[in-house]
Structures are given as structure tokens and as C-alpha cells.
Amino acid sequence: MTSASSPDSPLDEFSLIRRYFHRDAVLAGQGDSVVLGPGDDAAILTPPAGQQLVMTQDTSLEGRHFPEDMDAADVGYRCLAVNLSDLAAMGATPLWFLLSLTLPEVNEDWLADFSRGMFELADASGIALVGGDITRGPLAVSIQASGAVPAGQALLRSGxxxxxxxxxxxxxxxxxxxxxxxxxxxxxxxxxxxxxxxxPQLALGQSLRGHATACIDISDGVLADLNHLLDRSGGLGALLDEASLPLDTAILRDCPVDEQRRLQLQGGDDYLLLFTLPEGEPIPAGCHAIGRIEAQPGIRLATVAGERMTLEAKGWQHF
Structure with missing residues (x-):
């Protein structure tokens, strides 16, 4: 294997960046916000006037965050989607992102597919790649994404x-x-x-500005992420209504009902928004009301049998 930056590599680090990740057309779509993009020591960016920057970063490792046999185009798409979902949860409009890519070897077919999948989502979301790094090592993708919200209007977990x-x-x-x-x-x-x-539910997140009292994206599972929101909101609790949990037979049709409920409450990697609205606030189209916030700490479920049971906030754990 050869390093992306070693002298005997078919392409050195800078040639790889130019070939697969330098896209002036996308930068041009950002107007005057990108003063200087890939190719220098750092990017020069101009934040939108009157708005606050929202920044997030995620690292995805082969074999842990995506399967080893996943198509490279899907890896590129998925790794960017994870970051964009964080921006959606803040109600932010995507602007720019940085990519750090660690490769065990130079595989130009893989790189071409990876960049194609990544830019497919980037173009659809209006976000521009403005810099990054390529180095040698076990396959890993780290993306830092930035967006903007009108000052004081970002969605938080704590409201x-x-x-x-x-x-x-x-x-x-x-x-x-x-x-x-x-x-x-x-x-x-x-x-x-x-x-x-x-x-990533970018349009929904932006539409919730000024309406939702709190918001989080579901990466670790409904129970785990709802618990994060409750903790940040002062240690509140929640009562979920089992009858209101939406079932999609097209997606979960091969699962028993009990397994569907478990997947819905504990499964991660959904990257949908979980948010709270004041009583009487209209619920956006395509969304579902599943319960209410309570002053008593803990998460409880009102079952279809009329019982109440306490739920443990289990979900994806990184360690």
C-alpha cells in the first residue's frame, strides 16, 4: 500500500484534492461567501450578515459507522448526511464543509465514487467543500460542517x-x-x-425556527436522544403514547409489532428530527405527535393496554 502523500503514489495528496475535491462551480454558487477555497493553507470565508454560525463535526470509521462493503458513493453521501442532520437540528442553513479523509491506499475508482456520492448530497443541500486534508491510515472520514441561522433563532436542546x-x-x-x-x-x-x-431534514429544521421549543436529531435512538433533550431542558420527563407511535409497514413489514416498537424507540441512525412544540402549535406535515413533556423526571410509556411503564433511555453508545 502507498500513502496518498508519498512520492511513489500514482497521485500525491494535492493532485488527489485537485482531481476529486476541487469544484469551483460549487464555490461560485455560494456567491461572495467563499473568498478562498481548496488549494491554500486554509479557506477564507465571509459569514452572512446578521446571522450566527453553527458548526458541527463527525468522524465515521469503516467497520463501526459504515460497513466495510458499503459502496463508496454511499459512504460519501452518508458521512456528509450525518453532519447535515446536526445542522438541521439547529435550524441552520448549510454553507461550507471541510473534509479530512484517511485512506489505507490510493484507489482512484473508490475516490471517484466517494466524491460523486458526497457531492450529490452537497449540491442538493447547497453546501460547498472549502478545504480539508488527505492522509494515510485506516479508512476514516471526518467532516466539519458549518451553517448559519438568524441571530438568536437557533434551535436548541434546552428549551x-x-x-x-x-x-x-x-x-x-x-x-x-x-x-x-x-x-x-x-x-x-x-x-x-x-x-x-x-x-437530513434541513427544510423541516429551518421551518421550526420560532416555533419549536427544543430540537435534536435522532442519531442514537428516540429514547436516548429524547433523554439528552430532557436533561438539557432542566431534568424534565416525558410521557409517550404507544398508540401514537407511527408504524410504516413498507419499511418494517418483516418485523413483529413488538420488534417494530423496539426499533422505533431504541434504534439509531435514523437522522430524523425530534422536537417539542407548545400545546396548540400546528404539527408540520409528515410529522407525528408521540407524547408530552412532563415535570416528573424519567421517560414513561402509556401502552395501548392502558398501563404505564417506565422506559430506560437506551440507544447507541460510542464507548
Whole structure:
């Protein structure tokens, strides 16, 4: 194997960047905000007037955050989607991102597919690659994404209040179900598509500015991420309504109902928004009200049988 930056590599680090990651046309679409993009020691950027910057960063490792046999185009798409979902949860409009790519060897076919998938989502989301780094090592993708929100209008995890309505931006469970199917050798179907290419809810996040009291994206699972929101909102609790949890038979049709509920509440990798609205606030189209915020700490479930049970906030753990 050869390093992307070693003298005997078919292309050195800078040639790889120019060939696969330097796109003046995309930068031009950002107007005057990108003063200087890839190719120098650092980018020079001009933030939008009257707005605040929102910045996030995620690292994805082969074999842990995406399967070793996942198509390179899907890896590029998925790794950017994870970051864009964080911007969506803040109500931000995407602006720019930096890419740090660690490669075990130079594989130009892989790089071409990776950049194609990544730029497919970047173009659709209006975000420009403005710099980064390529080095040698175990395959890893680290992306730092930036967006903007009008001053004082960013969505936070910390604003929920008792009696607020808890809402989901769609049907959860497909991310973990897709992973389980992938591990069984399945490569087609709606759950697989959701796992390979999650759709960050940027438009929904922006529409919630001035309406939602709190918001988070579902990366670790509904229970785990709801618990993060409750903790940040002063140690509140929640009562979920089992009958209101949305089921999508197209995605979860091959799972028993009990397994569907488990996937919906504990499965990660959905990258949908979970948010709270004041009572009486209209619920956006395609979203679902699943419960209410309570003053009593802890998460409880009102079952269809009329019982109440305490739920443990389990989800994806990085360590």
C-alpha cells in the first residue's frame, strides 16, 4: 500500500484534492461567501450578515459507522448526511464543509465514487467543500460542517417545557433495521435505502425556527436522544403514547409489532428530527405527535393496554 502523500503514489495528496475535491462551480454558487477555497493553507470565508454560525463535526470509521462493503458513493453521501442532520437540528442553513479523509491506499475508482456520492448530497443541500486534508491510515472520514441561522433563532436542546408536545419528523426504526438486514446480506429495500442514504431534514429544521421549543436529531435512538433533550431542558420527563407511535409497514413489514416498537424507540441512525412544540402549535406535515413533556423526571410509556411503564433511555453508545 502507498500513502496518498508519498512520492511513489500514482497521485500525491494535492493532485488527489485537485482531481476529486476541487469544484469551483460549487464555490461560485455560494456567491461572495467563499473568498478562498481548496488549494491554500486554509479557506477564507465571509459569514452572512446578521446571522450566527453553527458548526458541527463527525468522524465515521469503516467497520463501526459504515460497513466495510458499503459502496463508496454511499459512504460519501452518508458521512456528509450525518453532519447535515446536526445542522438541521439547529435550524441552520448549510454553507461550507471541510473534509479530512484517511485512506489505507490510493484507489482512484473508490475516490471517484466517494466524491460523486458526497457531492450529490452537497449540491442538493447547497453546501460547498472549502478545504480539508488527505492522509494515510485506516479508512476514516471526518467532516466539519458549518451553517448559519438568524441571530438568536437557533434551535436548541434546552428549551422544552412541561406540557409541550413531543414530535417526530417521520417514522423511526429504519436505520437500525436497515443495518440488521445489511448484516444478513440484504442489499435492497426501503430500510436499506434509509440506512445507506439518510435524508437530513434541513427544510423541516429551518421551518421550526420560532416555533419549536427544543430540537435534536435522532442519531442514537428516540429514547436516548429524547433523554439528552430532557436533561438539557432542566431534568424534565416525558410521557409517550404507544398508540401514537407511527408504524410504516413498507419499511418494517418483516418485523413483529413488538420488534417494530423496539426499533422505533431504541434504534439509531435514523437522522430524523425530534422536537417539542407548545400545546396548540400546528404539527408540520409528515410529522407525528408521540407524547408530552412532563415535570416528573424519567421517560414513561402509556401502552395501548392502558398501563404505564417506565422506559430506560437506551440507544447507541460510542464507548
Amino acid at each position: 422544552a417545557r412541561a406540557d409541550d408536545v413531543i414530535c417526530l419528523g417521520g417514522v423511526t426504526g429504519a436505520g437500525l433495521h436497515g443495518l440488521h438486514l445489511w448484516q444478513q446480506g440484504v442489499r435492497q429495500g426501503p430500510a436499506i435505502d434509509h440506512f445507506r442514504r439518510p435524508q
